[in-house]
Amino acid sequence: MTELFKSEWVKPVTQNVLWICQLPRSGGTLLLRLLDSHPQIHCYPSVFGFADKDRIWPEKQRILNSKNVLEDIFSYMNMEKFHLVGMKKQSSNMAQELYPIYFNGKWYREIFNSFLAGDTPRDYFNAFFTAVFNGWRNNQNLYGSKKYVVGQMTLRKPELYEQNFINFKQVYPNGKMVFMIRKPDDWLASAINLRSSTPFSQDPFEAVDYYKIIFRQALAMAEQDHLIVFRFEDLILNSSKIMMMLADRVGIKWNELLLEPTFNGAPFFQNSSFEVKKKDSIDPDVIGRGKQLGKTVLKLIDKEMLELYQHMLQYVSGCD
Numbered sequence: 001m002t003e004l005f006k007s008e009w010v011k012p013v014t015q016n017v018l019w020i021c022q023l024p025r026s027g028g029t030l031l032l033r034l035l036d037s038h039p040q041i042h043c044y045p046s047v048f049g050f051a052d053k054d055r056i057w058p059e060k061q062r063i064l065n066s067k068n069v070l071e072d073i074f075s076y077m078n079m080e081k082f083h084l085v086g087m088k089k090q091s092s093n094m095a096q097e098l099y100p101i102y103f104n105g106k107w108y109r110e111i112f113n114s115f116l117a118g119d120t121p122r123d124y125f126n127a128f129f130t131a132v133f134n135g136w137r138n139n140q141n142l143y144g145s146k147k148y149v150v151g152q153m154t155l156r157k158p159e160l161y162e163q164n165f166i167n168f169k170q171v172y173p174n175g176k177m178v179f180m181i182r183k184p185d186d187w188l189a190s191a192i193n194l195r196s197s198t199p200f201s202q203d204p205f206e207a208v209d210y211y212k213i214i215f216r217q218a219l220a221m222a223e224q225d226h227l228i229v230f231r232f233e234d235l236i237l238n239s240s241k242i243m244m245m246l247a248d249r250v251g252i253k254w255n256e257l258l259l260e261p262t263f264n265g266a267p268f269f270q271n272s273s274f275e276v277k278k279k280d281s282i283d284p285d286v287i288g289r290g291k292q293l294g295k296t297v298l299k300l301i302d303k304e305m306l307e308l309y310q311h312m313l314q315y316v317s318g319c320d
Contacts, residue, residue, distance in 0.1 A: 005107050007114055011142050013042055013129040013149060017175040018250055019168060020152035023214055025190040026182045027232040028152045030282070033261035033268045034243060039144045040252045042133050044077075044151035045087060045101070045264065051075045055153070056160050057167035063121045070112055074128050079136060080105040087263075099263045100138065108135035121171045140265040147252050148176070158213040165221060176250050179218055181312050182232035184305040185290025185298065187211070193289075204297050208304050215308040222315040229315045239282050245317055 018035075020028045036043040049055040051073055052062075058073050066072040082101040112131035117123050129149050133139055155161055168175060182190075191207045221227050228249050235242045243258040261268040261282070293301075 005104075005110050007111075010111055010115065010130065010134045012115060012126070013133050013146070014126040015042065015146050015148050017125075017168075017172045018148040018150045019048070019175060019177050020150070020180075021165075021177050021227075022179045022181065022218075023187070023211060024154045025187055025194065027180045027235055030261060031178065031180060031235065032150065032152050033263060034239075034258055035150050036262045036268070037141060037257040037260065037265050038252060038255055039141070039257075040147040041141070042129065042146055042149045043141065044129075044132070044149060045136070046077065046079065046082075048151045048153035049076045054155075054157050054160055056155065056157075056164045057171070058121075059167050060121050060170045063124055063171075064119070069124050070109065070128075073124070077128075077132070078105075078108070079103045079132060080108065097263075097266075097269055099266060102137040104135050104137055107137075108132065111135060125171055138264070148250065155214070158210050158217075161214050161217040162220065165217075165226065177221075177227050178246070179222070179227040179229050180232050180235065181229065181309065181316070183287075183290065184211070184301045184309050185293055186232075186287065187290075188297065188301060188305075189289040189293055190286075204300060208300060211305055212308060215305075215312065219308070219311055222312065227315070228317060229312065230317050231313075233287055234316075236282055236284055236287055249317065 018041075020031055022028055032043065035041050048057075050058050051071070052058070055076065063069065063073055070078070079101060080103055083103040083105065084101075086098040086100050088098045108131045111134050112127045115130045116127040133142055136142075155164060165177070168177075188204060188207055188211075192202045192204050194202070218227065222229055228246065230242055230245070239259055244254055247254050247258065259282075290298075290301075
C-alpha cells in the first residue's frame with residue numbers, strides 16, 4: 001500500500017548547521033552519536049558528502065547554475081540507498097550494528113519540490129534537509145523545537161579543507177564548526193591500523209602528510225575564531241564537562257542524553273580501528289593506543305606533527 005504524502009504532516013528543517021569537521025579517527029563519530037538524541041538536534045544519519053568528485057560543500061554558483069539540484073548536488077546524500085538495507089558504520093575494524101532505515105524516496109522528492117521556497121543556496125539546503133528528515137519514516141527525533149542540523153564529513157583531498165570552509169560559510173554564515181584534536185601518537189596508531197578505505201593509506205608517512213595539510217589550514221581558521229576546538233581525550237575522560245561546554249557554546253540546553261551515544265535513539269557501539277570488546281558507552285581504553293608505535297614512527301611524530309598539535313592546543317576549550 002502506497003503511503004500518501006500530506007504537506008501538513010511535514011516538519012520544516014531550516015536550522016543552521018553544526019558541522020563536525022576534524023580529521024577522521026579523532027572522535028567525530030562519537031560526538032555525532034552523543035548529539036543524536038538531543039531534542040534540539042536533527043542528526044544527519046550518514047556523512048555529509050556532495051555530488052562531485054571531491055565531495056566538498058558546493059560553491060554557491062554551482063548550486064545556482066544547476067538544472068537538477070537533487071541530482072547535481074545532493075544525490076550522494078540521498079538516503080534512499082539505505083531503505084530496507086539499513087545502515088552501519090563502514091570505517092571500523094569492529095563488527096558494527098545494522099540500524100534499520102525506512103526511507104520513502106517518493107516523499108523525499110515531493111517534499112523537496114513542495115518546500116523549495118526560493119532560489120538561494122540556503123533555500124535549496126533547507127528544502128533538502130526538510131525532505132531527508134521527513135522522508136526518513138522511522139526518524140525518532142523529528143519533532144520539537146530544533147536549533148541545528150548536525151553532521152560530519154571527511155575530505156578526500158585535504159588541500160581543499162579551507163575551500164570547504166569558505167563554501168560552507170556561503171550557505172551557512174552563522175553555522176558552527178567543531179574541530180576535535182587527538183594526541184598525535186594515538187591518532188596515528190588509529191589511522192594506520194584501520195583496514196577500511198581512508199583518505200590515506202596505512203602508510204604512516206602518508207597519514208602524517210594528510211594530518212599536516214589539514215592542521216595548517218585549521219590553525220588559520222582557529223586563529224580567526226571560526227572553530228570550536230577541544231581535545232578528544234577530554235571528551236573521553238571528562239565527557240560531562242565537555243558536553244556541557246559544547247552545549248553552552250552552541251546554545252542548546254543541557255540534557256543527560258548528551259552522555260549516551262545513540263543512532264536514531266538506539267544504543268550505538270564504539271567505532272574503533274582496533275578489535276576490542278563492544279561497548280555502548282564512552283570507552284576510556286581508546287586513550288594510549290600510540291604506545292604500540294615503533295621508535296621510527298615516534299620520531300616522525302616528534303619531527304612532523306608535534307609542533308602543529310601544540311600550536312592548536314592554545315585554542316582548545318574545556319578542561320585544563
